[in-house]
Structure formats: C-alpha cells, structure tokens
Amino acid sequence: MADRLEPYRGKRDPRRTREPIPEAAPREGGGGDTFVIQEHHARSLHWDLRLERDGVLVSWAIPKGLPPDPATNHLAVHTEDHPMEYADFEGEIPQGEYGGGTMTVWDRGGYETEKWSDREVKIVLNGSRASGRYVLFQTHGRNWMIHRMDPPNGSWEPPPADLSPMEAVTRSRAPRDAARFAWEFAWGGARALVHVQGGRVAVRSPGGADITAGHGWLRAMGPALGSRAVVLDGEIVTLAGSSVYVCYDLVYDDGRSLLAEPYERRRTALEDLRLAGPRWQTAPSWPGGLPAVRQAAREQGLPGVVGKRLDSAYEPGRESAAWIFLPV
Structure with a gap:
C-alpha cells in the first residue's frame, strides 16, 4: 500500500526544518475528526485547512480564508497530505524551504463529515473561531473552491460595498x-x-x-x-x-x-x-x-x-x- 506521506517528505529536509517528518507510514483507518486551520505567512499570506482522514491531515491552502457567508466562494488549492503531528505545529519554516515563513494555529476543533468523495467534501466545522457547514468541490486539477452552506452567525454583517466618507x-x-x-x-x-x-x-x-x-x-x-x-x-x-x-x-x-x-x-x-x-x-x-x-x-x-x-x-x-x- 502506498505511503500517503511520501509527497510530504519529498518536499522537506529534516536537517533544515522543524516541521514534523515521521519516518513511518501513517496507519490507515480510524475515525478521527480533528481539524486545524493554520495561518501561514509564506510568500503570500494564506490559511491551511487540514482535516483528519485515514491517519493523515488532508489539506487545502485557502488564500482568502474561509468564506464568511454563502454569497462568496473562495479558492482552495488541494495540497499534499500532512502527518497528524502537524496539527500542533507552529513556528518558522526557513526561507528557501518549501512553504518558508511563519506558521501559527488559527483555530482547531472537531468536524463532522456529511460527504467525502474524490471531488466533493461536505463538512461541519466545530471550532472556537470557525464553525458552520462548508463544502469543498474540485474545479480543475488541484484547484478547488470552498463554499459556506449555512448563513453566518446572526450578528455578522457584510462589509459595506459602497461607502462615501463623512x-x-x-x-x-x-x-x-x-x-x-x-x-x-x-x-x-x-x-x-x-x-x-x-x-x-x-x-x-x-x-x-x-x-x-x-x-x-x-x-x-x-x-x-x-x-x-x-x-x-x-x-x-x-x-x-x-x-x-x-x-x-x-x-x-x-x-x-x-x-x-x-x-x-x-x-x-x-x-x-x-x-x-x-x-x-x-x-x-x-x-x-x-x-x-x-x-x-x-x-x-x-x-x-x-x-x-x-x-x-x-x-x-x-x-x-x-x-x-x-x-x-
């Protein structure tokens, strides 16, 4: 059975980065429901959404973060699976290395799966900052979109589109x-x-x-x-x-x-x-x-x-x- 972390290891040098790089292949199966969102100040700021699935963290890079309401979809780029240990990782990735920059945990919690296929993932996030129903769907190759399916919290308002100064x-x-x-x-x-x-x-x-x-x-x-x-x-x-x-x-x-x-x-x-x-x-x-x-x-x-x-x-x-x- 293929080691799902081979692409992850191939992009990282354990002598240069503090990122967790386990030697053993991940164990298949398991019903874990951890999610983590990491704020990644790399070449360009983005947020990494990671969902526990079959012993790894299935990952997407989201340049604009989670969409706050159903009116807007955001790009989500499917990246390589990450090891479960990455859910706790924060720190500096050296410049010149893959993903060089600062990584911090923006939110973490549990999630529920409503659907999981090769082209569509429906989930409910239960975190302290991120909560609600989302769907990720593939558009072309590694490019996916993420859409919020439920309305935002009752107190949330969209930013003003047209505003003249006082x-x-x-x-x-x-x-x-x-x-x-x-x-x-x-x-x-x-x-x-x-x-x-x-x-x-x-x-x-x-x-x-x-x-x-x-x-x-x-x-x-x-x-x-x-x-x-x-x-x-x-x-x-x-x-x-x-x-x-x-x-x-x-x-x-x-x-x-x-x-x-x-x-x-x-x-x-x-x-x-x-x-x-x-x-x-x-x-x-x-x-x-x-x-x-x-x-x-x-x-x-x-x-x-x-x-x-x-x-x-x-x-x-x-x-x-x-x-x-x-x-x-």
Whole structure:
C-alpha cells in the first residue's frame, strides 16, 4: 500500500526544518475528526485547512480564508497530505524551504463529515473561531473552491460595498463645548477608505473609485491584519518623503458595522488594532485638548485641526457639524 506521506517528505529536509517528518507510514483507518486551520505567512499570506482522514491531515491552502457567508466562494488549492503531528505545529519554516515563513494555529476543533468523495467534501466545522457547514468541490486539477452552506452567525454583517466618507464643516471659531470633542490634526492629504479582508487590501477614493493599483505599498497592511476584516477611514500623506496612510476612523470591524457607534467607541476599536507599520499609522487624537493641538498643528505647518464629537455616529457621505474643521 502506498505511503500517503511520501509527497510530504519529498518536499522537506529534516536537517533544515522543524516541521514534523515521521519516518513511518501513517496507519490507515480510524475515525478521527480533528481539524486545524493554520495561518501561514509564506510568500503570500494564506490559511491551511487540514482535516483528519485515514491517519493523515488532508489539506487545502485557502488564500482568502474561509468564506464568511454563502454569497462568496473562495479558492482552495488541494495540497499534499500532512502527518497528524502537524496539527500542533507552529513556528518558522526557513526561507528557501518549501512553504518558508511563519506558521501559527488559527483555530482547531472537531468536524463532522456529511460527504467525502474524490471531488466533493461536505463538512461541519466545530471550532472556537470557525464553525458552520462548508463544502469543498474540485474545479480543475488541484484547484478547488470552498463554499459556506449555512448563513453566518446572526450578528455578522457584510462589509459595506459602497461607502462615501463623512466630511467636516468648516468653522472660524471653536465650539463652546470644545471639551466634548476629540481633536486631531488636519493632515491636508488625499482622503482614502481602505478595505482589508482575507489579508487583501483595496484602496478606494471618496468617490468610490478603486485606486489600489496606485498604492501598492499599502498591500503589506493585509498580512499584518491577518484574517481580520476592516474598513478604515484616513488620508494618504507625505511624511519624511514617503507616502503614509494615516488612519483616523474605523467603520467596520470583523463582521460588525460601527457606523452607528459613537466616535469614542470607534476610536477605542481603532486603537485596539495597533496599526503601526512602515507605511501606515494611527493618527493621534486628544479628547478636549484643542489649544495644545491647534498650536502643534500651527508649528508643524498643517492646515488646521479637526474636532469630532465623542458621541457622534459616522454619517457616510454627509458634511456634519459633529465634525468641525478649524484652520490654524
């Protein structure tokens, strides 16, 4: 009987990688129901879905992760069977080796099999992060698709497809209740909404045009956020001679719209993302600190400051008095 792990061993050098490479062939049979999903930061970010079957982990590489709802299918590339020991593997695969990069366990648990054939696999995942009914079906050769068969959890919402940014009104004087606002620098850059999903980045202009191609340097933000799906509001500015995306609002976060949430909560959620990369950062914000912020903006040659009411919702496409631009 053929050793199902021969292709796996043939791609790995035990002298260079810490991946488990058992010498013995896997034992056929058994009714194990383990699944694991590993986040794999290799040449390109993807997620590896592995299902226990006949003593091995049958595996697919899914570039965009599991589809969150039945409306979208995701590519799943069938890869070689992995040993059962791989379900616990985390760590660095050396660069230059097959799959070189960082591997972490994203989720694991048990699964139920509804159908298993050479061209179609129907399963129910029961994990802490991944749960629901999915079907994997072959399309051509190693290329399969994965489809979610049941609706997502009741609280899940899709990311907004068309969204225009909220705009500030211009005032010459500070509001009397300035202490009820958070104050930020007005950067004077190009406004942009950044959509991140499945490790991929899409950059859109205020009018909704896809301008991702002109800002390829932002694509690295996708792998930095991993599987998190977000929609960010901010500006593309020039700092120290380089283009940088300065984020100052979060309107969608991992299956939940934040449009109706007060600015104060959106700001906390934005800071929790810890966005601090080589070409992106979270804009500073100071509740009630108008005089000092305005003076700092003047000293740095910025056009002004923007105040955002702490209790204000995000109003897409509207010029709202909840946001106030004050020239310096």
